[in-house]
Structures are given as structure tokens and as C-alpha cells.
Amino acid sequence: MEVKPAIFPHEQKNHVLLTWAQSMNGKIGYKNYSDDEKGNLFLGQLKISCKESFRMTHGLRASFDAIMVGSNTVRNDNPSLTCRYPHPEDSTCLAPLSMQPIPIIIDSHLSLNYASLKVMELARCGLTKAPWIVVAPSVIQRKTKDAQLQERWNCIEHYGGQIFVRDQEYPENWKDYVHLEKLQSNGASRIMVEGGATLLRKAFESNSFDSLVVTIAPKMFSDEETIGISYLKHLNLNHALWIPCGSDILLTTYKHFPMELLQLK
Numbered sequence: 001m002e003v004k005p006a007i008f009p010h011e012q013k014n015h016v017l018l019t020w021a022q023s024m025n026g027k028i029g030y031k032n033y034s035d036d037e038k039g040n041l042f043l044g045q046l047k048i049s050c051k052e053s054f055r056m057t058h059g060l061r062a063s064f065d066a067i068m069v070g071s072n073t074v075r076n077d078n079p080s081l082t083c084r085y086p087h088p089e090d091s092t093c094l095a096p097l098s099m100q101p102i103p104i105i106i107d108s109h110l111s112l113n114y115a116s117l118k119v120m121e122l123a124r125c126g127l128t129k130a131p132w133i134v135v136a137p138s139v140i141q142r143k144t145k146d147a148q149l150q151e152r153w154n155c156i157e158h159y160g161g162q163i164f165v166r167d168q169e170y171p172e173n174w175k176d177y178v179h180l181e182k183l184q185s186n187g188a189s190r191i192m193v194e195g196g197a198t199l200l201r202k203a204f205e206s207n208s209f210d211s212l213v214v215t216i217a218p219k220m221f222s223d224e225e226t227i228g229i230s231y232l233k234h235l236n237l238n239h240a241l242w243i244p245c246g247s248d249i250l251l252t253t254y255k256h257f258p259m260e261l262l263q264l265k
């Protein structure tokens with residue numbers, strides 16, 4: 001797949017950036033995740049980025065209208081999906097509400113327990129924007145007979161979130177699956193797709209993105225306990241830039257990567 005040089009989203013209205021952090025052997029997260037409600041060990045996030053590239057990610061988050069993640073990412077990581085600078089490792093170091101990206105979760109069957117999520121708690125406290133959830137059309141009918149689904153739907157709306165029902169149950173094309181046109185026409189024009197592996201892979205397969213920023217850390221993780229993304233080998237990266245960032249290296253298609261993001265202090 002030819003990957004074209006990209007311009008940074010400030011100059012472009014609609015933009016989809018695929019971004020993730022990976023080890024040298026392409027690993028991005030723990031393989032088995034478990035729902036801590038069932039009393040199992042909650043594995044949480046695989047720590048990959050160094051502090052400089054994690055800070056860069058938060059600089060990017062300040063430049064985008066929304067961060068999109070998949071439902072398994074939320075189930076495994078319970079991410080806050082906030083813009084925190086200059087110290088992203090400090091959960092209280094939040095950018096002003098106006099600079100916070102909209103969290104977008106692709107959760108076709110409304111499978112997550114929204115009341116227990118960090119993104120909902122942060123929205124309830126007025127610290128961040130309430131999340132947008134993309135669901136399959138079957139949820140409308142199912143929730144009339146399923147009190148738990150109705151409760152989740154009510155929880156999202158109660159905290160000011162929005163639910164977007166896509167047109168088809170299982171669209172082939174990524175853009176239809178995530179209801180991209182509707183999201184962008186409602187204000188999420190520039191979207192950072194942060195993962196997980198499936199959501200990113202499907203975006204590659206339907207060539208539904210404008211740019212890439214990949215953080216590659218000098219780490220290796222075992223096949224037994226981690227999952228990976230192996231799409232880079234299919235890309236023609238002749239136009240890509242490789243930019244050192246702390247102990248990591250960034251692979252990006254931005255011809256003019258905003259280097260000030262690397263100096264975010």
C-alpha cells in the first residue's frame with residue numbers, strides 16, 4: 001500500500017490519523033484481558049512509550065477534535081483519553097476543557113459497563129468532554145428487551161454523551177463501520193485513531209486514513225502474552241519520516257511533523 005505524504009491537520013478540515021505505540025517486534029498490548037468485575041487479574045496497559053513520545057502523543061491530542069478507540073481497548077485499558085500536558089503520566093495534569101478531545105468508542109453491541117469507566121467519571125466531573133459511542137442498528141431493538149442495554153444507553157446520555165447508530169450491522173468498509181461521515185459532520189472533523197489492533201488493522205485494510213504516527217520503542221515483548229500489529233510491512237514507507245524521540249523513534253507520514261510537539265515542556 002502506497003502511503004502518501006500528509007499535511008498536518010491544522011491545514012485540513014477532515015483528517016484521520018492512525019497512531020499507536022509498538023515494540024520493535026510489533027507488540028502493542030496484552031493478549032488476554034479480563035474484566036475485573038469477574039474477579040480476574042486486570043492486566044491494564046502495556047507500557048511502551050518513553051516519556052518524550054508519550055508527551056508527544058498528548059501534544060497531538062491537543063491538535064485533534066477526537067480520539068477514537070475500540071471496545072476491547074476500553075475493556076482492557078480503561079483509558080481516560082484525555083489531553084494531559086506537559087506531564088501525561090500525571091492524571092491531574094489536564095488541559096483546559098476546550099482543548100480536550102472528544103473520546104469516541106466503537107462499541108457495536110454496547111458491551112461496556114459505562115458507569116464504571118474513567119471516561120464517564122471525568123465527563124461527570126466536567127473535566128472532559130462526554131464520550132461518543134458508535135453502535136450497530138440492532139442495539140435499538142435489543143435495548144427495548146434488555147434492561148442492562150437500556151441502562152447503559154441512559155448512562156451515556158445522562159452524562160451528556162452521544163450515541164451514533166450506524167446504518168448497517170456489519171459494514172465492510174471501515175468508514176461505514178465507525179460511521180465516520182456522521183462523526184465528522186457533527187464536529188469530530190479531525191480524529192486520532194489510537195487503537196486497538198483490530199480497529200487499526202481494519203482501517204488499513206480499507207485504506208481509510210490520511211496520516212500515520214507510530215511510536216517504536218527499543219523493547220521486545222513475548223508472543224505468549226501480547227498482541228501486535230503487523231501492518232507496517234505492507235506499507236510503502238518511501239515517503240515516511242523517522243524522527244528520534246527520547247529513546248523511541250517516530251515513524252510518520254507528516255512531511256512537516258510539528259517538531260514543537262517533541263519539545264513540549
Ligand SMILES: NC(=O)C1=CN([C@@H]2O[C@H](COP(=O)(O)OP(=O)(O)OC[C@H]3O[C@@H](n4cnc5c(N)ncnc54)[C@H](O)[C@@H]3O)[C@@H](O)[C@H]2O)C=CC1
Nearest residue numbers: 020021029030070071072073106177195196197198199202
Ligand atoms: N500501544 C498502543 O498504542 C495501543 C494499544 N492498545 C491495546 O490493544 C489491545 C486491544 O486491541 P484489540 O483486542 O484488537 O481490540 P480493539 O480495541 O481494536 O477492539 C476491537 C474493535 O474493532 C472493531 N471492529 C471489529 N470489526 C471491525 C471492522 N470490520 N471494521 C472496523 N472496526 C471493526 C470493534 O467494533 C471494536 O471496537 C489492548 O491490549 C490495548 O491495550 C490499544 C490502543 C493503543
Ligand SMILES: Nc1nc(O)c(N)c(N[C@@H]2O[C@H](COP(=O)(O)O)[C@@H](O)[C@H]2O)n1
Nearest residue numbers: 021047048049057077079080081082194
Ligand atoms: N502512546 C502510547 N504509548 C503507550 O505506551 C501506550 N500504552 C499507549 N496506549 C494508548 O493510550 C491509551 C491510554 O490513554 P490514557 O493515557 O489513559 O489517556 C490506551 O488505551 C491506548 O489507546 N499509547
